[in-house]
Amino acid sequence: MNAKQLKEEVRTHIDGAVDELVELSRQIHSSPETAYREVRAAAWVSDLLERGGFRVQRGAGGLETAFVATSKGAESGPAIALIAEYDALPGVGHGCGHNLIAAGAVGAALGLQAVMPRLGGVLQVFGTPAEECAFEPGGKIRLLEAGVFQGVDACLMFHPWTATQLVGSDLAVAVLDISFQGKAAHAAADPWRGANALDGVLLTYMNINALRQHVKSDVRIHGIVTHGGGAPNVIPERASARFAVRSIDKEYLRQVVGRIEDCVQGAALATSTKVVVEKIATIENTLPNRLLESVVRSNLVAEELEFEEGVFIAGSSDFGNLSQRLPSYWFMLKTHPSHVNWHSKEAALEAISDDAHFAMLTGAKVLAMSCIDLFLDPALVRRAREEFEGERKP
Numbered sequence: 001m002n003a004k005q006l007k008e009e010v011r012t013h014i015d016g017a018v019d020e021l022v023e024l025s026r027q028i029h030s031s032p033e034t035a036y037r038e039v040r041a042a043a044w045v046s047d048l049l050e051r052g053g054f055r056v057q058r059g060a061g062g063l064e065t066a067f068v069a070t071s072k073g074a075e076s077g078p079a080i081a082l083i084a085e086y087d088a089l090p091g092v093g094h095g096c097g098h099n100l101i102a103a104g105a106v107g108a109a110l111g112l113q114a115v116m117p118r119l120g121g122v123l124q125v126f127g128t129p130a131e132e133c134a135f136e137p138g139g140k141i142r143l144l145e146a147g148v149f150q151g152v153d154a155c156l157m158f159h160p161w162t163a164t165q166l167v168g169s170d171l172a173v174a175v176l177d178i179s180f181q182g183k184a185a186h187a188a189a190d191p192w193r194g195a196n197a198l199d200g201v202l203l204t205y206m207n208i209n210a211l212r213q214h215v216k217s218d219v220r221i222h223g224i225v226t227h228g229g230g231a232p233n234v235i236p237e238r239a240s241a242r243f244a245v246r247s248i249d250k251e252y253l254r255q256v257v258g259r260i261e262d263c264v265q266g267a268a269l270a271t272s273t274k275v276v277v278e279k280i281a282t283i284e285n286t287l288p289n290r291l292l293e294s295v296v297r298s299n300l301v302a303e304e305l306e307f308e309e310g311v312f313i314a315g316s317s318d319f320g321n322l323s324q325r326l327p328s329y330w331f332m333l334k335t336h337p338s339h340v341n342w343h344s345k346e347a348a349l350e351a352i353s354d355d356a357h358f359a360m361l362t363g364a365k366v367l368a369m370s371c372i373d374l375f376l377d378p379a380l381v382r383r384a385r386e387e388f389e390g391e392r393k394p
Ligand SMILES: [Zn+2]
Pocket: 096, 097, 098, 131, 159
C-alpha cells in the first residue's frame, strides 16, 4: 500500500472520530484542572486511547496525571511521539486551548492506529501535565528527569494560537526566588543593631535595573517583591523577591542569571544580610528540528493551511526542554480569531468554537500525515537525529 492510500485511510479515520474528539475537547474544557491536578483530563484521554487499542501506562514517571500510550507496528522502526497537554490556567480555564492539544493528539493517534499493523515502528502519545506552571518544573521536565522519553526518536506537537506558524525561536526562562535574612531591631530606638532585609531586596531591584543596559536585546527580566517586612517600626529581618529572566538562548540565559546572582550578592554585602537564591524552574528555549519542520511544512501545504515561516514566539514552554533532549518540532495552529487576547477568558471561550474544533481536526491530520512520512522513511528520522546531534550544545 502506498503513502497516498495510507494517508487517505488515516484521514478518513480521523474524520470518523470527530464526535468523540469534540466531546473529549469539550469535556476537558468544561472542568478545567490546573497544573498537576489534571486527574479527570488525564483519565479521559487515557480511556479514549485505550478504547482505541493503545496500551496505556498511567501515572508515568511517578506523576499521577501523566501517561504514556503505546501502539506497536508490525515490525521494528522509529519510535515517534505525539504530545498531549490538558492543563488549564488558574482563574481563566482553558485560555491556552490545551483541550485542543489533547483532542488533536488523540485524533492523530486514533487515525494512525488504523494503519499501525501495516507500518514499522512504535507510535506513542505522551500525556504531559502542568505546562502552565512558571513556579515549579513543568510536566515534560519531570518526565524527562524520570527517563520516560528514553528511546523516542522524534517528537511532534501543535499548539493552538491565533495564526498558523512554523516556530523559529522562543524564549528560555529561569525563575529565581531570592530570600534575604537580616536582623530585626526597633526602627527608631536602635536601628544600628539591625540588618535590613528589605533594603537587600530593593538594592537587588536597583542593581538589576543597572544591569539591563548591558544585556542583549532579547533578554527580559521581570520581578516582584513577595515579602517586604511586617511593620514599619521593625527593621525587616526577612524579605524576598521573585524574578523571571528570559533569553532566546539558554546558554546566554545562564550567563545573565550569573550576573543577577552578582547583583544579589552585592545587595547582601551592602546591607550586611545573608541571601539565598533558589532556581525554582528553568524552561529551555526550543531547538526546532529543521528536518522535522520540513516534514510538517509539507503536510501543512497538503492540508491547504496558510502559514508563516520562522516565527519568533515571545513565550516559553517546557516543550523547549524536550527539544533540547531529542529531535522535536512543534507548530502553532490557528484555532482562534486573530483579535483574541491569549490566556484570557475570551480565549477560553473560543477554545470550544466550531472553528477551533475544525482546526483541531486539521491539526490532527497534519500530525498524523507527518508521522506516516516518518514511519515510511526511517532515513528521515535518522537525518533528524544527525541534525540534532550536530546542533545540540553541550
Ligand atoms: Zn499553552
